[in-house]
Amino acid sequence: MSQLKRNTAAKKSKGQTQGDVLVEKLPLRLKSHEEELARDIQRESAKVWNTVMTIHRLFWFKYGIWIDEATMKEFLKGRFSVHSQDVQAIIENYYECWERTKKLHEEGHTEWRYPWRLKRFFTSTWKVTGITVEDGYLRLSNGWKKPPLKIKLPARLKGLEIKQVQLVWHRNEYWLHIAVDKPALEKVQGEAVAAVDPGEVHALTLTDGREALVISGRHLRSLRRLRNKTLKKFQKAISRTKKGSDRRKKLLAAKYRFLNWIGVQISHTEHAVTKMAVNWSLQRGVKKVYIGDPQGVREQDCGRHHNQRMSQWSFGRLRDLLEYKLKRHGITLEKIEERGTSGTCPICGKYTKQAGRVYRCGDRDCGFGGVHRDVIGATGILDLAVNGRFTFGRKLPETVSYVRPAVLTPMPGHKKKKAA
Ligand SMILES: [Zn+2]
Structure with a gap:
């Protein structure tokens, strides 16, 4: 190395x-x-x-x-x-x-x-x-x-x-x-703090305690799936050809064309996602954003498929992009260990492993539920960052907005079909 x-x-x-x-x-x-x-x-x-x-x-x-x-x-x-x-x-x-x-x-x-x-x-x-x-x-x-x-x-x-x-x-x-x-961009006015919870189904979930923004990650996920599936097909076809043959050269060229195309799609989407998060923070005068660090989550062995999915999530790239864009507006991004944030009940403080997307507390007497898991996760991160621990009976955001990144996606091979 x-x-x-x-x-x-x-x-x-x-x-x-x-x-x-x-x-x-x-x-x-x-x-x-x-x-x-x-x-x-x-x-x-x-x-x-x-x-x-x-x-x-x-x-x-x-x-x-x-x-x-x-x-x-x-x-x-x-x-x-x-x-x-x-x-x-x-x-x-x-x-x-x-x-x-x-x-x-x-x-x-x-x-x-x-x-x-x-x-x-x-x-x-x-x-x-x-x-x-x-x-x-x-x-x-x-x-x-x-x-x-x-x-x-x-x-x-x-x-x-x-x-x-x-x-x-x-x-x-x-x-x-x-x-x-x-040119330098407009710097944020205000001293508010917020938290962001990165995820797969929802690319980013943000909250400042009063409001929450959930940015869909479905488009990103489908692009990544398409990338993996197609790449596998290419590899299979390439492995059947002889080294140095015309057929192999053609396949390799097509593979690279595809990778370039999908790379642009993914990066456009990542830009759209992070832009939404940055605008939201700017509008609310957020000076500092705490981010859940899934390092611990990723290091656990969750089986081959799960691991593959987690690694392709490319959390690192999205985080770097977010950090960079926030910084241009004078907003800092700080990492915080997120273990337990999406499973800990905001009302009674009991930890329940979550199976669905909507939070449900496992404690029968408490029975809290009905709020999105990632929103609970984000408020948990904010709670940990501000109070140093989980506080019970904490207030949840009054409004939760859901958005999808708006991206233009031309069909694959749209311009390049002739070259292939
Ligand atoms: Zn509870």
């Missing part, structure tokens, strides 16, 4: 501007000569990575010295036929990776390997001076030996300040990761 982290430059520049740096991911439809150029650039970037790694290791083995980053930059200046910023970015990337591994080793995690693998292709990076925008085209210069790479800039990025561009190979396609400076 070795660790690699990209986009460091994009993050580093964040502090310097008023706005927020966002990374937009753009799949490229390249003509064959452009694709050849892209491959060529990535090959040269790989050469940089390989050289840095080889020199760094060699000096250690021969002389017992680890060359530092500044010396490496000085030494490799002007030696490659890519933009000088790309060379610098790769060196920075290498050192960050190396230092992180070193730290892990010092903490006893010696299973992480230092960078060691020689690469054939590597992500290329352009920073401000290598990037120009002309007539709606993005022009990425490649030094004097190679022509620039020209890409039509999508309308949504026009007029934005571009901080960094990376050429990435992902799922059988070239992509541009474009870091843009977006």
